[in-house]
Amino acid sequence: xxxxxxxxxxxxxxxxxxxxxxxxxxxxxxxxxxxxxxxxxxxxxxxxxxxxxxxxxxxxxxxxxxxxxxxxxxxxxxxxxxxxxxxxxxxxxxxxxxxxxxxxxxxxxxxxxxxxxxxxxxxxxxxxxxxxxxxxxxxxxxxxxxxxxxxxxxxxxxxxxxxxxxxxxxxxxxxxxxxxxxxxxxxxxxxxxxxxxxxxxxxxxxxxxxxxxxxxxxxxxxxxxxx
Amino acid sequence: xxxxxxxxxxxxxxxxxxxxxxxxxxxxxxxxxxxxxxxxxxxxxxxxxxxxxxxxxxxxxxxxxxxxxxxxxxxxxxxxxxxxxxxxxxxxxxxxxxxxxxxxxxxxxxxxxxxxxxxxxxxxxxxxxxxxxxxxxxxxxxxxxxxxxxxxxxxxxxxxxxxxxxxxxxxxxxxxxxxxxxxxxxxxxxxxxxxxxxxxxxxxxxxxxxxxxxxxxxxxxxx
Numbered sequence: 518x519x520x521x522x523x524x525x526x527x528x529x530x531x532x533x534x535x536x537x538x539x540x541x542x543x544x545x546x547x548x549x550x551x552x553x554x555x556x557x558x559x560x561x562x563x564x565x566x567x568x569x570x571x572x573x574x575x576x577x578x579x580x581x582x583x584x585x586x587x588x589x590x591x592x593x594x595x596x597x598x599x600x601x602x603x604x605x606x607x608x609x610x611x612x613x614x615x616x617x618x619x620x621x622x623x624x625x626x627x628x629x630x631x632x633x634x635x636x637x638x639x640x641x642x643x644x645x646x647x648x649x650x651x652x653x654x655x656x657x658x659x660x661x662x663x664x665x666x667x668x669x670x671x672x673x674x675x676x677x678x679x680x681x682x683x684x685x686x687x688x689x690x691x692x693x694x695x696x697x698x699x700x701x702x703x704x705x706x707x708x709x710x711x712x713x714x715x716x717x718x719x720x721x722x723x724x725x726x727x728x729x730x731x732x733x734x735x736x737x738x739x740x741x742x743x744x
Numbered sequence: 745x746x747x748x749x750x751x752x753x754x755x756x757x758x759x760x761x762x763x764x765x766x767x768x769x770x771x772x773x774x775x776x777x778x779x780x781x782x783x784x785x786x787x788x789x790x791x792x793x794x795x796x797x798x799x800x801x802x803x804x805x806x807x808x809x810x811x812x813x814x815x816x817x818x819x820x821x822x823x824x825x826x827x828x829x830x831x832x833x834x835x836x837x838x839x840x841x842x843x844x845x846x847x848x849x850x851x852x853x854x855x856x857x858x859x860x861x862x863x864x865x866x867x868x869x870x871x872x873x874x875x876x877x878x879x880x881x882x883x884x885x886x887x888x889x890x891x892x893x894x895x896x897x898x899x900x901x902x903x904x905x906x907x908x909x910x911x912x913x914x915x916x917x918x919x920x921x922x923x924x925x926x927x928x929x930x931x932x933x934x935x936x937x938x939x940x941x942x943x944x945x946x947x948x949x950x951x952x953x954x955x956x957x958x959x960x961x962x963x964x965x966x967x
Contacts, residue, residue, distance in 0.1 A: 584797075595818040
């Protein structure tokens with residue numbers, strides 16, 4: 518059984534970004550992708566809950582609010598396993614830089630915040646491949662809520678309304694996302710996630726990320742000097 | 745008579761019928777259900793892979809050969825979780841006799857045959873309540889093969905064709921079913937199966953099951 522804490526030996530490089538919605542991770546990943554393409558690297562992008570196999574079912578079930586925490590967890594694991602074996606692993610074997618918007622850590626943060634056992638969900642995902650670089654965008658839930666809820670209310674699962682923490686979606690969001698963030702913070706040590714302050718400027722975060730990625734690529738012997 | 749205590753702590757009873765494809769599970773389940781209903785018990789039946797949420801996804805994915813061993817395991821685990829939390833546990837809490845056609849032992853057998861680590865699979869189901877009774881319909885492989893071929897015919901996944909044991913359909917089927925039987929045999933004592941010779945006449949098997957279930961009911965557990 519592959520263990521999630523062992524380095525992979527593939528030619529490619531796996532980079533993932535983590536953090537709650539509104540932490541700016543997708544923006545940073547998009548900037549990184551454009552840059553890597555610009556300098557002639559083979560890049561592939563994959564995001565959470567997007568597999569052909571199951572993502573539509575999960576979205577539908579979410580709309581109908583019919584998921585228990587454990588079913589929620591397992592359906593996302595199906596999605597992840599499908600993308601890992603269909604997209605991520607083949608691309609790594611072929612030498613791509615794989616950019617993942619969210620990774621298994623998302624499950625560890627959200628599912629545990631929903632009351633799923635922390636060891637259980639880690640064991641479920643033990644087939645995952647350890648990323649070469651995993652970045653966590655740290656943000657206060659109030660700041661994140663301001664960003665994402667400027668023109669809409671928090672969504673049902675995003676606010677953790679399934680947990681009946683509060684009838685007010687805004688209040689529920691703060692309680693639930695605080696729990697999620699607490700889990701992320703634990704993983705900074707546990708999995709070596711690199712923490713960035715989400716409130717730093719877009720530019721300074723991108724500079725930091727490119728510097729880290731260059732180091733990773735250098736260590737793997739990837740030539741990016743064509744820049 | 746000593747008071748029977750349920751193994752899961754809920755009001756109702758959880759009774760499972762296990763066995764490979766073609767072992768006669770559905771027939772026996774139906775008979776047992778009627779027998780219990782005739783005695784005015786509330787009976788709920790739930791079959792493997794029937795959650796309204798996920799069963800269709802599994803069928804569709806199978807049709808299109810989209811599944812690998814890991815997604816196969818996880819999808820069945822999701823189906824199980826959905827049925828357990830939405831049907832089975834609520835029914836147990838309200839005092840029903842829940843009759844299950846297959847339980848997670850099926851997943852343990854099939855997933856391990858597909859190469860998954862047994863501890864990983866066990867973890868997927870480790871929250872499942874322990875049944876009060878597990879009947880296992882034990883069938884020799886040759887009888888089983890004939891039964892399936894004579895009824896439903898060979899199915900791609902039931903023949904383990906996805907695992908790649910053999911390109912010959914029959915050979916693959918034989919290897920797959922044999923390996924599943926080995927897994928079931930290994931589970932017999934670990935999970936305390938009441939193993940019944942599946943080649944016995946339907947009526948005789950039914951009587952054996954009734955007797956076991958009646959013993960529990962006579963203890964007054966559901967009064």
